[in-house]
Amino acid sequence: MKYELLKTEKKSRARLGRVITNYGIFETPMFMPVGTKATVKSLTPEELKEMHCGIILANTYHLWLRPGPDLIQKAGGLHAFMHYDGPILTDSGGFQVFSLAKNKKDIVEEGVYFKSHLDGQKLLLTPEKSIEIQNKLDSDIAMSFDECPPASAGYDYLKNSVERTLRWAERGKKVHQNERQALFGIVQGGAYEDLRKFSAEETVKMGFDGYSIGGVANDGESKEDMYKAIDYSIPYLPQDKVRYLMGIGDPIDLIEGVIRGVDIFDCVLPTRIARHGQAFTRTGKINFHNAKYKEDFTPIEEDCDCYTCKNYTRAYLRHLITTEEMLGGRLLSIHNIRFLVKLMEELREAIQNDTILEYREKFIEKYGTSKK
Amino acid sequence: MKYELLKTEKKSRARLGRVITNYGIFETPMFMPVGTKATVKSLTPEELKEMHCGIILANTYHLWLRPGPDLIQKAGGLHAFMHYDGPILTDSGGFQVFSLAKNKKDIVEEGVYFKSHLDGQKLLLTPEKSIEIQNKLDSDIAMSFDECPPASAGYDYLKNSVERTLRWAERGKKVHQNERQALFGIVQGGAYEDLRKFSAEETVKMGFDGYSIGGVANDGESKEDMYKAIDYSIPYLPQDKVRYLMGIGDPIDLIEGVIRGVDIFDCVLPTRIARHGQAFTRTGKINFHNAKYKEDFTPIEEDCDCYTCKNYTRAYLRHLITTEEMLGGRLLSIHNIRFLVKLMEELREAIQNDTILEYREKFIEKYGTSKK
Numbered sequence: 023m024k025y026e027l028l029k030t031e032k033k034s035r036a037r038l039g040r041v042i043t044n045y046g047i048f049e050t051p052m053f054m055p056v057g058t059k060a061t062v063k064s065l066t067p068e069e070l071k072e073m074h075c076g077i078i079l080a081n082t083y084h085l086w087l088r089p090g091p092d093l094i095q096k097a098g099g100l101h102a103f104m105h106y107d108g109p110i111l112t113d114s115g116g117f118q119v120f121s122l123a124k125n126k127k128d129i130v131e132e133g134v135y136f137k138s139h140l141d142g143q144k145l146l147l148t149p150e151k152s153i154e155i156q157n158k159l160d161s162d163i164a165m166s167f168d169e170c171p172p173a174s175a176g177y178d179y180l181k182n183s184v185e186r187t188l189r190w191a192e193r194g195k196k197v198h199q200n201e202r203q204a205l206f207g208i209v210q211g212g213a214y215e216d217l218r219k220f221s222a223e224e225t226v227k228m229g230f231d232g233y234s235i236g237g238v239a240n241d242g243e244s245k246e247d248m249y250k251a252i253d254y255s256i257p258y259l260p261q262d263k264v265r266y267l268m269g270i271g272d273p274i275d276l277i278e279g280v281i282r283g284v285d286i287f288d289c290v291l292p293t294r295i296a297r298h299g300q301a302f303t304r305t306g307k308i309n310f311h312n313a314k315y316k317e318d319f320t321p322i323e324e325d326c327d328c329y330t331c332k333n334y335t336r337a338y339l340r341h342l343i344t345t346e347e348m349l350g351g352r353l354l355s356i357h358n359i360r361f362l363v364k365l366m367e368e369l370r371e372a373i374q375n376d377t378i379l380e381y382r383e384k385f386i387e388k389y390g391t392s393k394k
Numbered sequence: 395m396k397y398e399l400l401k402t403e404k405k406s407r408a409r410l411g412r413v414i415t416n417y418g419i420f421e422t423p424m425f426m427p428v429g430t431k432a433t434v435k436s437l438t439p440e441e442l443k444e445m446h447c448g449i450i451l452a453n454t455y456h457l458w459l460r461p462g463p464d465l466i467q468k469a470g471g472l473h474a475f476m477h478y479d480g481p482i483l484t485d486s487g488g489f490q491v492f493s494l495a496k497n498k499k500d501i502v503e504e505g506v507y508f509k510s511h512l513d514g515q516k517l518l519l520t521p522e523k524s525i526e527i528q529n530k531l532d533s534d535i536a537m538s539f540d541e542c543p544p545a546s547a548g549y550d551y552l553k554n555s556v557e558r559t560l561r562w563a564e565r566g567k568k569v570h571q572n573e574r575q576a577l578f579g580i581v582q583g584g585a586y587e588d589l590r591k592f593s594a595e596e597t598v599k600m601g602f603d604g605y606s607i608g609g610v611a612n613d614g615e616s617k618e619d620m621y622k623a624i625d626y627s628i629p630y631l632p633q634d635k636v637r638y639l640m641g642i643g644d645p646i647d648l649i650e651g652v653i654r655g656v657d658i659f660d661c662v663l664p665t666r667i668a669r670h671g672q673a674f675t676r677t678g679k680i681n682f683h684n685a686k687y688k689e690d691f692t693p694i695e696e697d698c699d700c701y702t703c704k705n706y707t708r709a710y711l712r713h714l715i716t717t718e719e720m721l722g723g724r725l726l727s728i729h730n731i732r733f734l735v736k737l738m739e740e741l742r743e744a745i746q747n748d749t750i751l752e753y754r755e756k757f758i759e760k761y762g763t764s765k766k
Contacts, residue, residue, distance in 0.1 A: 059714075059719055060710075061714060061719050064436070065721070089713045097710070337461070338432075338475055341432065341460065342433060345460050348436040349435070349436055349437070349438070351720070352436065352724075
C-alpha cells in the first residue's frame with residue numbers, strides 16, 4: 023500500500039491524496055462503508071462500486087467468531103470469500119471487544135479476556151492474535167490492536183492505557199507477516215493534548231504504513247472532545263502517510279475531520295439508519311416513518327445520482343419501511359452510502375479549489391448542525 | 395392482453411404460448427415470482443429482469459391494507475409505484491382473506507367479513523370491492539374474487555361454494571372498468587370431477603380473458619388431489635386463453651402442471667425458502683444451515699447462470715445465512731427464482747421438441763419426488 027499526497031488545501035489542513043493498493047486505487051478523503059461480517063448489509067460488491075466506494079471495512083472480531091479466519095484463508099482471503107475485488111481494511115477487533123462483549127472484560131498486559139457476545143464463551147484477544155487473524159483475512163490494511171477506554175476514564179487511566187496501547191502496537195508489528203498487507207498504528211489519549219502528542223509521536227517512531235485516530239467514537243464522547251482529539255493528534259503525524267479517523271460517519275463530523283487533516287473514515291451510520299428508515303439529505307436526516315412522506319412522489323433528493331433516487335419515490339420507500347420490507351433498508355443504504363461518498367467527492371473538489379471552509383459554511387447552512 | 399397458442403406438445407397437453415400485454419410480451423409456460431407488498435422480497439425490478447422473469451404477481455389484500463389502492467392510483471398505478479415496467483398480475487385478495495385474516499370469517503352472499511391480520515379491524519371484501527381495488531392498482535391482469543374453501547370441506551359445501559364463486563365472478567365482471575386490464579375467471583370444485591367440469595364450463599360461458607385453476611394450494615391439499623383438480627378442469631377451458639394454476643411452485647408440480655396444460659404459475663416458495671436458507675438444485679433442495687456446506691467453495695450449482703452462482707460459494711452463502719445477514723436471503727432468492735424460470739425455459743424447449751415426458755423422467759431421476 024502506498025499513499026500519495028497530492029495537495030494540501032490553502033486555508034486548512036485538508037488534504038487531497040491517493041491510496042494505491044493491490045486491489046485498486048482510491049482517492050482521499052474517502053468514506054468507508056462497514057461490512058461487519060464480510061457483507062455491507064444487504065448490498066452486493068457491484069452496488070458498492072456503482073456508488074464509487076473506494077474501500078470498505080470488515081470487522082475482525084465478528085469474522086474471528088464466525089466463520090473464523092482459517093475458513094476465510096481457505097477461501098482465498100476476504101476478497102475471494104465475499105466476492106469483493108476492491109480494497110478492504112480490517113479493524114483490530116479491539117473496539118468490539120470493548121463495546122460488544124458481554125459482561126465484564128479483564129484487561130491485562132497480555133491482552134483482553136472477555137466473553138463472546140454470541141454464546142458467552144470466554145476468549146482472549148491479544149495484539150498477536152489480532153494480527154494473526156488479520157493476516158489470515160488478507161485485508162489490504164490491518165489495524166494494530168488498541169485499548170478503547172470510555173470517554174469517562176480519567177487522565178491517569180488514559181495515560182496508562184496509551185502506554186499499554188504502544189506496547190501492544192509494538193508486539194503486533196513484530197508478528198505482522200503478511201507482506202501484501204499494510205499495518206496502521208492507532209493514536210489514543212482522549213481529549214488530552216499531552217497524551218495525544220505522546221501517543222502520536224511514539225506510534226510514529228515505530229513506523230507504520232498509516233495512522234488512525236482512535237477513541238473518538240466511544241460512548242459519551244462529545245463533539246468538542248472529538249475535534250480536540252483530532253487537532254491534538256494530526257500535527258504529529260507524517261505528511262506522507264494516510265490518516266484514518268475511526269468510527270465517524272455524521273456528515274458534519276466528516277467535513278470537520280477532513281478540514282482537520284483526516285483522509286479516511288468508517289462508520290455503520292449510513293447503513294444502520296437506513297435499516298431504521300432514515301435517509302440523509304442536504305437539509306438534514308429524514309425519517310420515513312413520518313406520515314408526511316405518505317403521498318410524496320418525489321425522490322429522496324432530486325439531484326442525487328444514486329440508484330434509489332433515480333428510480334423510487336419517497337412514498338414507495340415509506341411503504342417499504344413501514345411494512346418492514348427488506349428492499350427498504352437496501353434502497354436507503356444505497357442512498358445513504360452514496361450521500362457520504364458523494365460528500366467526499368465534493369470535499370475533494372473543494373480542496374482542489376481551496377474553498378473547503380466556504381463549502382463547510384454552505385453545507386451547514388442547509389444541513390444544520392450535526393445534532394439535528 | 396392477448397394469448398397466442400404457438401404449439402401443443404405431441405404426447406401431452408403441454409402448450410407453448412405467448413402473452414402480449416401493454417407492459418411487454420412473455421412466453422409460456424412461465425413462473426411468476428410473488429411481490430406481495432409491491433416488492434419481490436429483497437429484490438429490484440432490474441434483478442427480476444436479469445433472471446428473465448416474464449411477469450410478477452402482487453397481492454391485492456396486502457396492498458389494499460397498506461398503502462391502499464388510492465395511494466397507488468395517485469402514484470400512477472402499481473408499475474410506476476414499484477418501478478416495474480413489466481407485466482403484473484394481481485390476485486383477488488380472496489386467498490389471503492381465507493388464509494391470513496385473524497379469527498373467524500363470515501362468508502355471506504355479499505362477500506366475506508373478516509378481521510385484518512394487522513390490527514383486527516373488521517373489514518368486508520366483496521367481488522366488486524376486489525375488482526375496484528385491482529382497477530386502481532392498474533395491474534395487467536386482474537383475478538375474479540373467489541371463495542377458497544379448505545381441502546377438508548365436503549362435496550356439499552364445495553358445490554355451494556362453486557355456485558357462489560360463479561355468482562361472484564359475474565358480479566366482479568360487471569363492475570370491471572379498467573380497459574387496459576385483463577380479467578381472469580377462476581375454476582374451483584376441489585378434486586371432484588363433476589364440480590370442476592361445472593365450474594369450468596360456467597366460468598367459460600361468462601367469457602374471461604384467461605382462466606385460473608384455484609383451490610389447489612389450500613391447507614391439506616394432497617398432490618393427488620391437485621393433479622386431479624387440473625385434469626378435471628383443463629378439458630373445459632378454451633385453447634385460445636391462458637391457463638393459470640394458482641399458488642404452486644414446487645419444481646415437480648410445475649412440470650406436472652405444464653404437462654397437464656397449464657401456462658402460468660405463481661408461488662412464494664422460491665423467495666420464502668431462500669429467506670430460510672434453502673436453495674433449489676437439480677438434485678433436490680439444499681439447506682445452508684447444514685454444516686456440510688461450511689467449507690464448500692463451489693457455487694450452489696456449477697452450471698447455473700444466475701448472479702449468485704456466478705459469484706458466490708456455498709461457504710459464503712452458509713456464512714450469510716447462519717449469521718442472519720440480509721444478503722443471504724437476497725442471493726438465495728435470486729438463485730431460486732432463476733431456477734424456476736430456467737425450468738420453464740427448459741420446459742418450453744421440451745414442448746418445442748415434443749420431449750416433455752422424457753424431460754420429466756430425467757428431471758425426477760435427479761431431483762427425486764416433490765416430497766423430498
